[in-house]
Amino acid sequence: MGYKLKLAALCLPVAGMLFAMSAQAATTLETVKERGRLICGASQGTPGFGAPDDNGYWRGLDIETCRAVAVAVLGDKDAVDFVPLSGQQRIPALQTGEIDILPRTLTWTLQRDANGINFTQPNYYEFTGFMMPKSLGITRVEDMAGASVCVQTGSTTEVVVNDVSTKHKLDLQPVVFDNTSAARQAFFSGRCDALITDAGALASTRASMAKNPDDYIIFPATPYVDALTPAVRQGDDQWMDIVRWSIQALIAAENFGITQANVDDMLQSKDPRIVRFLGVDPGNGTSLGLKDDFAYQIIKALGNYGEIFDRNVGKDSPLKLERGYNALFKDGGMMLPLAFQ
Amino acid sequence: MLQSLWYSDRFRSWIMQIALLGALLGLLYWIAGNTITNLAERGIRTGFDFLAHPARFPISESVVHYTPSDSFLWAFVVGVANTLWLSVITLVLATAGGLFLALAQLAKHPLLSRLAVGYVTLFRNIPLIVQLLFFYGLATSVFPAPRDAFEPLPGVFLSLRGVYAPGLVMGAGGGWVIAASIVLLLVTIWLGNRRFRDVSLVRRIPSFVGIWLVGTVIIGWLADVPLHLESPVLHGLNFRGGMYLSPEFAAIVVGLALYTTAFTGEIIRGGIEAVGKGQWEGGRALGLWDRQIMFRIILPQALRIIVPPMTSQYLSTVKNTTLAVAVGYPELGLVVNTVINQTGQALESIMVMLGVFLTVSLTVSLFMNWFNARIALVER
Numbered sequence: 002m003g004y005k006l007k008l009a010a011l012c013l014p015v016a017g018m019l020f021a022m023s024a025q026a027a028t029t030l031e032t033v034k035e036r037g038r039l040i041c042g043a044s045q046g047t048p049g050f051g052a053p054d055d056n057g058y059w060r061g062l063d064i065e066t067c068r069a070v071a072v073a074v075l076g077d078k079d080a081v082d083f084v085p086l087s088g089q090q091r092i093p094a095l096q097t098g099e100i101d102i103l104p105r106t107l108t109w110t111l112q113r114d115a116n117g118i119n120f121t122q123p124n125y126y127e128f129t130g131f132m133m134p135k136s137l138g139i140t141r142v143e144d145m146a147g148a149s150v151c152v153q154t155g156s157t158t159e160v161v162v163n164d165v166s167t168k169h170k171l172d173l174q175p176v177v178f179d180n181t182s183a184a185r186q187a188f189f190s191g192r193c194d195a196l197i198t199d200a201g202a203l204a205s206t207r208a209s210m211a212k213n214p215d216d217y218i219i220f221p222a223t224p225y226v227d228a229l230t231p232a233v234r235q236g237d238d239q240w241m242d243i244v245r246w247s248i249q250a251l252i253a254a255e256n257f258g259i260t261q262a263n264v265d266d267m268l269q270s271k272d273p274r275i276v277r278f279l280g281v282d283p284g285n286g287t288s289l290g291l292k293d294d295f296a297y298q299i300i301k302a303l304g305n306y307g308e309i310f311d312r313n314v315g316k317d318s319p320l321k322l323e324r325g326y327n328a329l330f331k332d333g334g335m336m337l338p339l340a341f342q
Numbered sequence: 343m344l345q346s347l348w349y350s351d352r353f354r355s356w357i358m359q360i361a362l363l364g365a366l367l368g369l370l371y372w373i374a375g376n377t378i379t380n381l382a383e384r385g386i387r388t389g390f391d392f393l394a395h396p397a398r399f400p401i402s403e404s405v406v407h408y409t410p411s412d413s414f415l416w417a418f419v420v421g422v423a424n425t426l427w428l429s430v431i432t433l434v435l436a437t438a439g440g441l442f443l444a445l446a447q448l449a450k451h452p453l454l455s456r457l458a459v460g461y462v463t464l465f466r467n468i469p470l471i472v473q474l475l476f477f478y479g480l481a482t483s484v485f486p487a488p489r490d491a492f493e494p495l496p497g498v499f500l501s502l503r504g505v506y507a508p509g510l511v512m513g514a515g516g517g518w519v520i521a522a523s524i525v526l527l528l529v530t531i532w533l534g535n536r537r538f539r540d541v542s543l544v545r546r547i548p549s550f551v552g553i554w555l556v557g558t559v560i561i562g563w564l565a566d567v568p569l570h571l572e573s574p575v576l577h578g579l580n581f582r583g584g585m586y587l588s589p590e591f592a593a594i595v596v597g598l599a600l601y602t603t604a605f606t607g608e609i610i611r612g613g614i615e616a617v618g619k620g621q622w623e624g625g626r627a628l629g630l631w632d633r634q635i636m637f638r639i640i641l642p643q644a645l646r647i648i649v650p651p652m653t654s655q656y657l658s659t660v661k662n663t664t665l666a667v668a669v670g671y672p673e674l675g676l677v678v679n680t681v682i683n684q685t686g687q688a689l690e691s692i693m694v695m696l697g698v699f700l701t702v703s704l705t706v707s708l709f710m711n712w713f714n715a716r717i718a719l720v721e722r
Contacts, residue, residue, distance in 0.1 A: 089683045096384055116686035117386035137579070147578030149503060152400075154680045159399040163410040166400075174580065175400040176590065179667035179676060187670065191502045192482045192589065194579050235384055 029101055029233070029240035030290055033074055041067035042091050042103040043083040045181055049205045049314040049322075050106055050125075051083075059083045062313045063104040065303055066124050066231055066248060070102060073247040073295040078302045087180055088156050092118060095234055102244055104231035106199055108157045119235050121245040123228035124306075126326035126335050128221040129161045130200035132207060135218050137194060142169060142222060149174040151193035153184040157227070158197045165222050185210055197222060199229065201314060201322060208319045226326055226335075243289050249339050250296040253278060254305035256329055256338040261304035264297060278341040285341055296341065306336060381689070392685050393418075399680055401672045403588055414681055421677030422698055428594060428673055429660045429702070435599035436659065437652075440606025445636075447611050458607070465604035471665055474597040478669040481589035488580055497573040499581055504592065506574035509585035515567045522565075523558040530554050590671040594663075602659045609651045613644035645717050653710035657703050674698060 033039050043059060044051040051061035059081075068078040086094050086105065095103045096117045107113075109120045131150070133139055139148075142165055152159055152175050159177065166173040176193055178184035185206050188196035196203065200219055207214045231248065233241050254260075257275050259267050268279055276282050280294035287293055303309060310327060314320045328334025347353050381388055393415040401408050404420045405427045412420075446458035465473070482502055486492065491501035497508040512519065530553050538546060562569065574584035617640050625635035664675040678695045682688045 089679045092683075092686060093688050096386060112684070113686065115387075117384050145579070147580045147582065149580060154676065154683060156683070159680060160684070163398060163400045167410075173400075174402065176402050176588075176670050177400070177672060177676065177680070178670040179679060183668065183670065187482065190479070190482045191487055 029237045030074065030243065033101055037075065037080060039067065039071040039074060039081045039102070040100045041070075041081050041083050042086045042094055042100040042105050043067075044105050045085045045087060047106065047181075047202050047205045048209045049318055049320045050201060053083075060313065062125060062309060063106065063231070065309045065313065066104040066251075067102060069251055069299045069303055070244055070247045072299045072302045073243060073250070073291055076292070076298060088153060092232075095232060098234070101240075102231055102233055106202060106229050107232055108199075108227040109230040110157060113232070117235050118232045119241050120230040120232050121241055122248040123230045123335075124248055125201065125229040126226050127200045127229065128226050129158055129197065129223055130203050130219045131195045131197050131222050132188070132203045132217050132219045133195045135216055140218060141220060142171070145169075145173065145195065146171050147174070148194040149176055149192070150195045150197050151184045151188040152177045152197055153181050154179055156198060158199075158222075161222055162197055199227070201229075201320075204320045204322055205314075239290055243291065246289060246341075247295070247299060249341075250278075250299050251303070251306040251309060252329070252336050253338040253341055254296070254300045255307040255336075256331065259300055259305060260308060261300060261302075264300045268297070274341070377689075386686065388687075388689065390690055392687050392690070395685075397681070397684070399684060401677065402670070403591065403672065414685065417677055417681060418674070418694055418698075421672065421674035424671070424677075425660075425663050425673040425675075425698075426702070428591075428598075428663045428666065428671070431595055432598045432602060432659055432663070433656055435595070436602035436606050439599060439603035440610050443603055443607030444610035444614060447607065448614060462604045462607060465601055466608075470597065470601050470662060471668055473601055474593060474665060474669050477597045478589065478593035481593050488576065491576075491581075497584070499574055501581075502589070503580060504589045505587040506581040507585045507587075508571050508573040509583075510569060511572045511583075512567055512569055515565060516569075519558075519562055519565050519567050522561050523554070526557045526561070527554045530557075588671075590666075590669050593669045594666040594671045597669075598659065598662060598665075602655065602662075605655050606652065609655060610644070610648055612651075613646075613648035614640055616647050617643045642717075646714075646719060649710060649714045649717065653707055653714075656706050656710065660702055660706060661699065 027035075041064075043064065046052045047061070049061055051059065051063045054060050064083065067081050067083070071081045072078050084094065084100055086100075091103055091105055091107065092113065094100050103118070104124065106125070109123065114120055131142065131145070133145075133148075139145060148171070150162055150173050152162055154177055159175070162173055162175050165171065176187065178187065185196065187193060189210060196206070198206075200221070203219045207217050207219070211217055231244060233244055254264075257267070257272075257278060259275070259279075264279070267275055268281055270276055270279075273282070277285065279297040280286055280292070283293045285293060286295045289295070292298070304312075307324075307329075310324065311317045314322045315324065324332070324334060326335050328336065330337040378388070394413050396411050397414045397417040398410050399417075400410050401417065401420055404424055406420055406423045408416065408420045443458055443461065446454050447462070449455050449458075481504075485500050485502050488499075488501045488503050491499040491506075493499055499506040530550050534546060534550055534553075572583045574581040574586075576582075614636075621639050621643065622635055625639050630638070663673050666673045667676045667679065670676075674695060678691045682691045685691075
């Protein structure tokens with residue numbers, strides 16, 4: 002190879018980089034549409050919230066939240082790829098563009114919000130809880146003096162353990178693990194007296210891992226309720242709106258009494274608000290850069306929030322969680338439907 | 343003039359070197375600039391000011407004192423201290439174990455040598471992470487819960503939560519006594535080695551230890567620091583007080599040491615076997631015993647062959663300590679993961695980890711290179 006050729010070969014990648022620098026970054030909506038798939042951060046296996054079933058099909062409350070966005074953007078609930086992420090991987094994965102949306106039992110906190118990600122709309126409210134064997138005879142935090150607690154890193158619970166221990170002078174002994182399943186196994190092998198994480202995840206762990214689920218008790222670690230909220234990258238307002246209103250569509254549908262079964266009949270509703278919601282009256286969807294009937298498509302494919310809740314974590318699931326905080330606002334819960342207009 | 347310059351090989355090679363260096367610097371500049379722009383665009387905070395903020399998360403065990411109200415910087419220090427502590431213990435155990443293993447493999451006793459070969463095959467061929475999880479599983483499954491803990495000796499408790507044993511507790515000022523004792527030990531060794539060079543090492547050691555022990559007792563008596571034996575007591579759900587060995591630490595030390603021993607053993611065996619057969623024959627001709635030949639003739643020569651591969655083995659062992667996250671021992675890697683999650687300062691925290699491991703590795707290899715130069719064959 003002549004050396005002029007070598008020089009040219011050397012210049013080529015440099016030129017390529019300069020070109021790449023000048024290219025305008027595409028919006029998330031454009032990227033997802035062009036790719037034809039939504040990429041969604043999932044947990045490494047919390048049945049009820051996000052885990053593959055026996056056939057490898059992802060199921061769970063967080064998973065269906067992602068599917069709702071996929072329906073809104075791509076019109077297909079199966080046009081989603083799920084990337085299992087650990088607690089520490091998840092936020093960098095979102096920030097660096099590896100995933101488009103992170104609906105993975107992520108607590109909405111100030112530090113996270115201020116630092117590179119945006120939260121959309123809570124899809125699950127709950128307290129942080131302790132799970133303990135009933136045989137220890139402890140049913141509240143105040144009696145836990147000296148208990149060792151299995152904790153997983155990459156969660157807000159590490160700080161909660163310390164807060165609780167300081168507040169009640171418990172001298173809790175944390176045993177911190179890098180991955181979820183190691184923390185859970187250590188708890189069930191008896192290494193720790195208690196396991197701490199979101200109460201829903203505790204219920205999921207108990208239902209899927211305990212030999213006899215009735216041997217374990219779950220109680221709140223703090224009097225505070227956390228808002229688990231799907232997050233998106235900062236700096237793309239349109240995409241944040243799309244995710245927020247896709248989740249809102251699920252909640253609003255339940256408020257309107259629209260279900261997967263009756264959504265077609267509802268198209269003929271006399272209520273102008275419902276007709277607007279379903280996109281018979283144009284305007285809502287196109288404002289977001291979507292089709293006008295995106296809410297109709299979501300409900301048609303997945304059902305409303307109540308149906309998704311019952312099927313994954315509620316009365317029709319092994320977890321049998323109460324609606325509690327996650328009931329609609331009109332039923333005493335915190336799921337507040339916003340105005341689709 | 344210009345043409346002659348153009349056709350000068352020297353000039354051309356200089357130009358090429360300068361161009362390459364320029365391109366490299368340009369690339370680095372471009373990467374740094376791009377990173378900063380992208381971070382700013384995504385609203386990710388940068389900078390090291392978070393290091394002074396309180397960490398707020400717990401660390402399950404540490405060799406230096408830590409409370410969650412300490413800063414993130416101190417949390418990193420705790421992680422580094424745990425990593426170093428783990429590395430030192432593992433390296434000492436693996437070096438001693440490796441020497442024993444190598445001698446066992448070369449022994450004439452068939453059972454001993456075959457067992458040693460079997461050991462090497464077994465531990466070298468199972469991934470380290472699997473071994474660690476195995477030992478951790480063992481540590482947390484063979485023993486009973488704290489309430490039914492085994493008590494093989496009075497005050498010593500074996501349970502799922504680890505081993506508790508009575509420990510000496512020093513009152514206020516204990517740190518100064520320990521520091522003075524260490525200084526005394528160093529001074530004893532230094533002075534003793536200078537003055538009594540001709541006395542054999544085996545005879546020197548007991549008197550050193552004697553002087554050091556008596557001296558320490560005198561220092562303790564003069565300092566008047568309260569000292570008592572504290573036994574672990576079952577309090578609430580767990581034992582309190584005394585010395586404590588956690589199953590996490592036990593699993594990582596045992597796992598790493600056994601695994602590394604298989605490699606150090608092979609390195610030492612290789613070194614010993616590389617020393618010429620003539621050295622043995624010469625030793626025997628002088629009427630030396632096999633043990634004398636091994637420790638006085640063969641091993642010193644083998645050391646020259648052993649040190650370079652041993653250096654890289656030490657380096658990989660230090661890096662292997664990061665696998666401790668799998669069993670929940672809070673070494674630097676686990677602390678860095680937690681800090682990243684609490685603060686989102688991934689870039690800075692990873693840079694801290696890189697810096698620490700680079701420093702530790704360079705120190706280890708500098709020391710080993712110095713040692714290697716010292717023992718190298720001096721040719722005249």
